[in-house]
Amino acid sequence: MAIMYALKSSDNEIFEVEQKVIEQSETIKKMIEDGAATGEIPLQVSSKTLAKVLEWCKQRQHKTVENENDDNKGKRKKERDEDDDIKEWENKFSDELKADKDVLFDLLLASNYLDLPALLSFLCQLVADMVAGKMPEEIRRMFNIENDFTPEEEKAITAEHGWAFQP
């Protein structure tokens, strides 16, 4: 039987999760090792975001277990199919986050707090890809960022790095 842990979100929802899945979080792994994780583990993460975190962790767990069970025969083709499946899953995951930036930022915070380096890198790359090739005004619009530069300050920056602002 797999060992289960109960995670409690900041809005008091309980998530029952296998130890192997949740141990990807260095923060929780440490809590378990220190014996601090008895009963429910309270987390400063909303239920909506925690569900997303666990969706990610389960997908990753699934991937590692399948790789361990593989023998070499037929592995290449299987890997290729799996890579396609994972790509497809990741694309869907990304699209949902791009459509809801509040969840995206919450998830970034949670991956930072729970110490999930793979998820953090994935999300950083996602945001980096979103701003790639965009002009400052488009980036402000995309993320609702207030421009509190004075026009002179902004002009000085674009003048200093003129090459980067050419379309």
Added chain:
Amino acid sequence: MDMTSVLPMECVSHIISFTSPRDACRLLAVSPAISSAANSDAVWEKLLPCDYQEILSDSAFSSSLLTSLSKKELYFHLCHNPVLINNGTVSFKLEKESGKKIFMIGARALSIVWGDDPRYWIWISLPESRFPEVAKLKIVWWFDVKGRIETNMLSSKTTYAAYLVFKLAEYSHGFERRPVELGVYIEGRDNQERQRPLLDPLENVQSLAQDRGDGWVEIEMGEFFNENGNDGTLVCSVFEINGHSKHGIIIQGIELRPKSSQ
């Protein structure tokens, strides 16, 4: 929701370190908070090549300059000021748009047949050269110059082109009608197709050489896609041995830079 009010600064820096140098510069102008994240050492340390410290340790690059510059200042310094490495025989700089590595193998680091015999080649200093010495051809029949570089020095997942950087002295001869053979290939796997351009075509023939704007011209020798630097030694070769004498070419070196850049 404003991302800078939600995310801690180190998280914003972490995100920006996943962008490109061009995007990081555009982010400088988005807002003061994002600007300060985009200026941070954490961002530019990652936009610099991962082996930049190792490369600079092989140079005369001032260690006080290295410590006094911010990582962003260092990045742009290396874009604009080639650093001499390998005992002053190879130059290293960065491509501004991408942070990819650009090397020029100076004449002293090239294998030049007869290059150490002053009857055929002489070594001179020119103010417009970044290297202390360049090679000037007195006369040869066997014109054979090769540059070698380890592919693990080059940026990965990048198509590089090699360029012969040269000029012709006033009384040069032998390059007007006889094409030279230019090739870029992995050592031991020399089956690449060669290009055969004229280095000094007559007036009515289109020249493939380009003015570099620094007192030198260059001609593309060929290209090479560097996947991950596991291919061994890359050879860039210039060759002409068809029995006619040649003289008057001055070679600064062979430059390797990402294909799309100037």
